[in-house]
Amino acid sequence: MSDSLRTPTSPGSAAGISLILSKDSPDAARAAFSLAATVIALGDPAAIFFTQQGIFWLSQAALSSPDLDELRGYCQEEGVRFIACSDSLAQTSLSAHDLLPGVEVAGAITFYQFARTVAVSLFI
DSSP states (O other): OOGGGSOOOOTTOOOOEEEEEOOOOHHHHHHHHHHHHHHHHTTOOEEEEEOGGGGGGGBTTOOOOHHHHHHHHHHHHHTOEEEEEHHHHHTSSOOGGGBOTTOEEEOHHHHHHHHTTSSEEEEO
8 A cells, every 4th residue: 555545643642443333234244344444454453343233243153145244254363353342242142152252252341342442433
């Protein structure tokens, strides 16, 4: 990427993104995965907190399009943190064993501890 397209960050300034995905719609998932992939490609940290209906995107049996599966896989491979809301998980028929490998199951406080260290937080 051209250096002219990068926004320089000064030492000690926050960089990165935290996203909350609460919907099971493909459009919402695509937005979250695309934003996270962009940020991670720039070398900044990214995490997605999957809550409410969004938690179903972490299921190994999630039905989606091949390109969405590929984008989700890219995010995982490149180091985007996937955090499943423990309260939301308890409200579904899913268990931690039903989730994709590498997914963290944690509460909102774990997500907040990450979110407060990054520059951008979005609710999708």
